[in-house]
Amino acid sequence: QVQLVESGGGVVQPGTSLRLSCAASGFTFSGYAISWVRQAPGKGLEWVALISYDGTKKYYADSVTGRFSISRDNSKNTLYLQMSLLTTEDTAVYYCARDGYSYGHRGDMDVWGQGTTVTVSS
Amino acid sequence: QSVLTQPPSASGPPGQRVIISCSGSSSNIGRKTVNWYRQLPGTAPKLLIYSNNQRPSGVPDRFSGSKSGTSASLAISELQSEDEADYYCSAWDDSLNGPVFGGGTRVTVL
Numbered sequence: 001q002v003q004l005v006e007s008g009g010g011v012v013q014p015g016t017s018l019r020l021s022c023a024a025s026g027f028t029f030s031g032y033a034i035s036w037v038r039q040a041p042g043k044g045l046e047w048v049a050l051i052s053y054d055g056t057k058k059y060y061a062d063s064v065t066g067r068f069s070i071s072r073d074n075s076k077n078t079l080y081l082q083m084s085l086l087t088t089e090d091t092a093v094y095y096c097a098r099d100g101y102s103y104g105h106r107g108d109m110d111v112w113g114q115g116t117t118v119t120v121s122s
Numbered sequence: 123q124s125v126l127t128q129p130p131s132a133s134g135p136p137g138q139r140v141i142i143s144c145s146g147s148s149s150n151i152g153r154k155t156v157n158w159y160r161q162l163p164g165t166a167p168k169l170l171i172y173s174n175n176q177r178p179s180g181v182p183d184r185f186s187g188s189k190s191g192t193s194a195s196l197a198i199s200e201l202q203s204e205d206e207a208d209y210y211c212s213a214w215d216d217s218l219n220g221p222v223f224g225g226g227t228r229v230t231v232l
């Protein structure tokens with residue numbers, strides 16, 4: 001079935017780096033844009049980054065620009081989020097989510113992973 | 123502070139209708155379509171409505187969406203206990219170049 005599975009979360013110290021992965025299955029991964037969306041404890045949803053289906057376009061929220069980098073390997077059906085200079089404000093559950101519009105993007109996310117937790121703490 | 127504005131809570135007895143509002147601006151709802159998500163406690167969000175008023179396969183027709191100008195709304199008819207969840211609106215924002223979310227509305231079935 002159509003599925004996204006995140007991994008790579010953990011507890012890290014402020015100022016360090018972490019890479020999240022999102023493995024896709026059950027659909028043509030190379031045909032869809034994918035976003036990372038995070039949710040801090042007890043808070044709402046915050047979009048983090050989006051990468052186009054072919055990896056040529058990347059968009060970032062202001063809060064992570066210059067610190068986070070989104071990428072994908074369509075040969076491995078895998079999405080990545082490289083996070084650096086982490087702060088306590090980055091503590092959240094990180095979800096990867098598929099855009100509902102194939103070979104484009106319009107921002108509606110129709111498939112979500114179960115999330116991976118990132119805790120930034122000294 | 124979320125870009126889209128939703129009431130923090132809404133409630134109603136079983137069988138009633140609840141409407142959740144979502145207010146935005148000309149850079150998002152005013153020119154882009156609106157989506158709604160439902161998040162049950164401890165689970166990932168689920169797409170409930172896309173393109174203002176379209177339901178993905180499997181979403182019951184008790185859920186309906188509408189949009190007018192820079193505002194949108196989600197209506198839940200025949201409220202059921204399993205509808206207790208957080209509901210988020212979202213739209214692409216041309217100024218921010220990405221999707222933006224509302225702060226979420228917690229629906230309680232009385």
